[in-house]
Amino acid sequence: IECLLSEPDKSIRDLMAETVHHIAVYDFPDTWPDLLPVLLQTISQNADPSQALRVHNALLALRKVCKRYEYKSREQRGPLNEIVMKSFPLLLPLAQRLTAPNEHSLEAALMLKQILKIFWSSTQFYMPGGSSNADGASSAPALANKEAMEPWFQVLKAVLSKPLPEASTGLEPRNQPTSKEERTAWPWWKVKKWAAQIMTRLFSRYGIPTYAEEEIKEFATYFSQNVAPQFLGPVCETLSLRSNGQFCTDRVVYYCLNFVDLAVELAETYKLLKPHMDFLLYKVCFPAMCLTQEDIEEFENDPHEFVHKQNSPLADFYDPRMSAITLVTSAVKYRGKDNFQPLLGFLTEILTRYNTTDEANRNHIEKDCALLTFGSLSEHLLKNRKFAAELEGLLVSCVFPDFNSPVGFLRCRACWMVQRFSEIPWSDDGAHLRTLIELVLQRLSDPALPVQIEASKALRYLIEVPGADVTLLPVLPQILNEYFRIMNEIGNDEVVAALQVIIDTFGEHIEPHAVALVTQLSTAFANYIEAGEEDDDAAMAAAQCLECINTVLKGTCEHPEVYKGMEGHLIPLVLMILGHDGEYLEYVEFALDTLTFLTYFPLQLSPQLWEAFPLVYNAFDNWAFDYLVLMTPPLNNFIAKDPQHFLTGGGETTEGRMSYIDMIFSIVSKTVQEDRSSESEARKSLTLYMSVLHNCTGQVDSYLPTINDVVLGKLGQQVNAEIPLTRNVIFQVLGSALYYNPQLELAELEKRGVTHQVFTQWAKDLEGMDKWLAKKMTVLGLTSILRLPASSLPQNVVTMLPSIITTVINVTAKMKEESEKGNTGNDDNAIEAEDEGDEEEWEGFDESEDVTNNQDTAYMSALNKLSAAGDISQFLLGDGWDDDLDDDDDDYHSPIDNVDELHFMNDVLKEAFQREPQVYQQIQASLPAETVASFQQLAAAVDAQRSQAGPAR
Numbered sequence: 001i002e003c004l005l006s007e008p009d010k011s012i013r014d015l016m017a018e019t020v021h022h023i024a025v026y027d028f029p030d031t032w033p034d035l036l037p038v039l040l041q042t043i044s045q046n047a048d049p050s051q052a053l054r055v056h057n058a059l060l061a062l063r064k065v066c067k068r069y070e071y072k073s074r075e076q077r078g079p080l081n082e083i084v085m086k087s088f089p090l091l092l093p094l095a096q097r098l099t100a101p102n103e104h105s106l107e108a109a110l111m112l113k114q115i116l117k118i119f120w121s122s123t124q125f126y127m128p129g130g131s132s133n134a135d136g137a138s139s140a141p142a143l144a145n146k147e148a149m150e151p152w153f154q155v156l157k158a159v160l161s162k163p164l165p166e167a168s169t170g171l172e173p174r175n176q177p178t179s180k181e182e183r184t185a186w187p188w189w190k191v192k193k194w195a196a197q198i199m200t201r202l203f204s205r206y207g208i209p210t211y212a213e214e215e216i217k218e219f220a221t222y223f224s225q226n227v228a229p230q231f232l233g234p235v236c237e238t239l240s241l242r243s244n245g246q247f248c249t250d251r252v253v254y255y256c257l258n259f260v261d262l263a264v265e266l267a268e269t270y271k272l273l274k275p276h277m278d279f280l281l282y283k284v285c286f287p288a289m290c291l292t293q294e295d296i297e298e299f300e301n302d303p304h305e306f307v308h309k310q311n312s313p314l315a316d317f318y319d320p321r322m323s324a325i326t327l328v329t330s331a332v333k334y335r336g337k338d339n340f341q342p343l344l345g346f347l348t349e350i351l352t353r354y355n356t357t358d359e360a361n362r363n364h365i366e367k368d369c370a371l372l373t374f375g376s377l378s379e380h381l382l383k384n385r386k387f388a389a390e391l392e393g394l395l396v397s398c399v400f401p402d403f404n405s406p407v408g409f410l411r412c413r414a415c416w417m418v419q420r421f422s423e424i425p426w427s428d429d430g431a432h433l434r435t436l437i438e439l440v441l442q443r444l445s446d447p448a449l450p451v452q453i454e455a456s457k458a459l460r461y462l463i464e465v466p467g468a469d470v471t472l473l474p475v476l477p478q479i480l481n482e483y484f485r486i487m488n489e490i491g492n493d494e495v496v497a498a499l500q501v502i503i504d505t506f507g508e509h510i511e512p513h514a515v516a517l518v519t520q521l522s523t524a525f526a527n528y529i530e531a532g533e534e535d536d537d538a539a540m541a542a543a544q545c546l547e548c549i550n551t552v553l554k555g556t557c558e559h560p561e562v563y564k565g566m567e568g569h570l571i572p573l574v575l576m577i578l579g580h581d582g583e584y585l586e587y588v589e590f591a592l593d594t595l596t597f598l599t600y601f602p603l604q605l606s607p608q609l610w611e612a613f614p615l616v617y618n619a620f621d622n623w624a625f626d627y628l629v630l631m632t633p634p635l636n637n638f639i640a641k642d643p644q645h646f647l648t649g650g651g652e653t654t655e656g657r658m659s660y661i662d663m664i665f666s667i668v669s670k671t672v673q674e675d676r677s678s679e680s681e682a683r684k685s686l687t688l689y690m691s692v693l694h695n696c697t698g699q700v701d702s703y704l705p706t707i708n709d710v711v712l713g714k715l716g717q718q719v720n721a722e723i724p725l726t727r728n729v730i731f732q733v734l735g736s737a738l739y740y741n742p743q744l745e746l747a748e749l750e751k752r753g754v755t756h757q758v759f760t761q762w763a764k765d766l767e768g769m770d771k772w773l774a775k776k777m778t779v780l781g782l783t784s785i786l787r788l789p790a791s792s793l794p795q796n797v798v799t800m801l802p803s804i805i806t807t808v809i810n811v812t813a814k815m816k817e818e819s820e821k822g823n824t825g826n827d828d829n830a831i832e833a834e835d836e837g838d839e840e841e842w843e844g845f846d847e848s849e850d851v852t853n854n855q856d857t858a859y860m861s862a863l864n865k866l867s868a869a870g871d872i873s874q875f876l877l878g879d880g881w882d883d884d885l886d887d888d889d890d891d892y893h894s895p896i897d898n899v900d901e902l903h904f905m906n907d908v909l910k911e912a913f914q915r916e917p918q919v920y921q922q923i924q925a926s927l928p929a930e931t932v933a934s935f936q937q938l939a940a941a942v943d944a945q946r947s948q949a950g951p952a953r
């Protein structure tokens with residue numbers, strides 16, 4: 001710590017601060033209790049100018065410690081609450097001094113930046129709690145009251161309001177750089193960025209009462225009525241800088257526009273904004289959306305970088321152009337009554353002026369931005385029939401000519417507009433649509449790469465328009481060639497995604513091109529991954545290539561003989577991805593999907609394909625445990641396609657040579673017994689047991705004890721679980737074991753003394769068992785018991801025979817009823833049509849209403865309900881929230897698909913009566929009359945089905 005506090009070199013200082021962060025993750029606060037006192041003691045010396053470096057570095061270290069808890073759930077933030085309670089009384093006076101009107105030093109800006117970053121880490125997801133109560137629970141949030149937060153609001157307001165004059169004026173703070181890059185990195189602009197970022201976050205997280213948690217409702221009301229309105233002034237003044245010819249960094253503009261976007265949704269702030277909406281839309285947003293001279297130079301001289309920036313998924317998080325588009329969209333969507341018609345008039349005037357101006361004096365940038373605005377409002381325009389009827393004219397008069405414009409970025413915008421308005425209703429006989437398709441096809445070979453990219457993306461949307469196939473099918477080979485030429489030029493996932501849509505749409509026409517497609521896609525994938533990890537665009541395009549390959553496989557699956565011509569390219573690709581110790585982890589999902597196709601549809605599996613089996617096991621065992629759900633379908637296919645090779649073969653693993661069946665049993669036991677496995681993963685792994693039992697009849701007797709050890713152990717853990725999904729799958733396995741060999745399986749249950757408990761729980765869970773496979777295995781498994789002579793059954797099973805027979809008959813009858821109902825179908829068309837046109841005349845919310853948005857409400861509700869079980873980071877990544885979701889049986893196939901449970905139950909019961917009439921007559925006498933009648937109906941149904949099918953051959 002002492003070394004860090006006195007280190008003047010930024011690179012060394014940052015490295016040491018990061019080291020402190022890593023140590024704190026493991027040692028603070030338990031084994032490093034003096035860390036916080038040392039840092040606070042140093043910060044307390046801030047009045048001494050000679051201690052400025054040490055104070056700054058202490059603030060840097062404190063921020064690193066706070067950052068550790070930034071994404072933790074409320075219950076895991078105890079140390080952060082204590083840090084806030086002890087440090088904020090020191091930080092606030094320091095921040096107030098550093099924002100004083102006469103404080104202009106860079107040292108002040110650097111320290112202020114660290115203070116704001118500490119504030120950000122402490123507040124962005126939860127208001128820091130106060131001191132703990134006697135029972136250890138945190139009291140009401142310490143900062144969620146106006147007395148505690150108001151001084152901080154004043155600090156943030158002072159930062160946003162601080163003038164940053166040009167260096168040429170000689171005014172304080174002096175020496176502002178002149179280049180854009182240096183200005184963006186200048187400490188005072190950094191401080192403004194953090195202030196704007198914090199205020200926008202506080203507004204979205206705590207400032208809208210509709211979304212606020214109950215305990216901070218009062219604070220949210222105060223924020224919306226008092227704080228947000230007082231910040232509109234500094235925010236709008238900041239946004240006016242560029243329109244007045246002054247400088248403002250992109251990030252500051254980005255966050256200020258986001259703040260205004262939130263203010264549009266809140267009635268209290270929108271009333272204040274309303275008189276200034278023209279200024280915000282036309283003087284701030286529109287210029288921010290326009291292409292800059294730098295953009296145009298990049299378009300012409302560095303098209304690859306232009307494409308990268310225009311398609312970057314990160315643009316939403318930093319680009320003021322995107323936040324400006326969002327604000328314009330919100331103004332129209334939520335406050336359309338005030339803003340929609342004036343905006344349309346503004347845009348129409350620009351397009352009219354462009355069309356009536358001679359070529360030499362046309363403002364191409366202005367037109368491009370007008371079309372960008374129209375396109376950004378496409379969803380709203382298409383929903384409104386009045387405007388939707390005019391869109392065809394807009395495209396024909398203002399967009400069609402731009403396909404042949406000498407201005408490259410206008411040709412690019414024309415292709416983009418097609419993507420936004422492909423769904424418009426065409427009023428003519430299809431001539432305009434045919435013209436548009438031909439124009440887009442011509443632009444596939446445009447001299448400008450960005451135009452080619454947008455044209456290839458546009459075709460993806462046109463291909464789905466009724467009537468488009470007439471124009472596209474005759475030139476399909478040429479279209480495919482153009483796509484591969486573009487893909488060889490640049491890695492762009494949206495281009496490959498567009499190709500995927502073409503393949504999917506024209507699936508029946510793709511077969512002649514399938515091998516060539518897979519060859520090209522495999523080559524493109526190899527080229528993209530050679531670009532290295534630094535090229536994100538290439539990595540995303542590589543993944544899209546694999547997804548496109550799977551689309552080809554899907555489109556040709558009815559002709560599996562075609563697969564043989566593709567295996568030469570695909571098997572090496574799959575083996576490479578699975579066999580490099582996780583080097584290609586990001587592509588494993590697609591490789592497993594490819595392997596699923598290759599193992600399911602062909603009638604026979606090649607020896608080369610079996611090489612993937614041990615690689616799947618090694619991946620599971622060493623670096624891809626989380627992909628178990630995607631591994632089970634191809635593994636099931638291997639077992640089902642060639643059971644004999646599965647039982648006799650094996651391969652090299654990191655544990656030495658293993659048989660295939662031992663690999664399967666290792667996967668299941670490790671998954672079921674591993675703490676990090678989710679219940680859905682455990683259930684998925686158990687289907688591998690079923691696959692072995694269903695496909696290897698009479699050949700895996702020695703594995704039954706292991707199967708029972710694992711599933712009965714899991715049943716013991718799950719017996720009291722509220723959600724029965726895992727128990728249902730366990731009963732599927734037990735039913736499979738009984739069907740495989742009822743005598744051996746009953747012996748295993750008896751050996752463990754759990755027969756009665758298992759059957760009792762099974763019967764108990766039947767009432768809520770709604771999955772078809774679980775019910776089918778219940779019927780097949782329990783019915784199989786009746787294939788054994790009653791004298792060979794354990795005594796407690798004999799006593800349960802009446803209830804077993806009753807269960808089997810009832811479940812079979814229910815399945816028959818469900819099957820018959822399933823054939824009737826449901827007509828949902830009326831439901832879909834109900835809401836059609838509801839939004840036609842809707843012009844948004846009144847200025848006195850807060851905007852309510854179901855999607856935002858659901859997001860904030862989920863965020864607010866986070867429990868101690870998960871970090872915020874898990875929520876943001878979408879991890880761990882679906883363990884209790886139901887499983888899908890559709891991807892499980894085995895020989896039992898061909899076993900009719902109704903016929904099986906009927907035949908086994910009749911055979912049992914014929915074999916031991918006295919025993920079963922006694923059982924029948926003890927059955928309820930309705931059960932006997934139900935069986936008679938089922939038996940009659942079987943006879944009728946067989947009579948209708950004709951004599952067996």
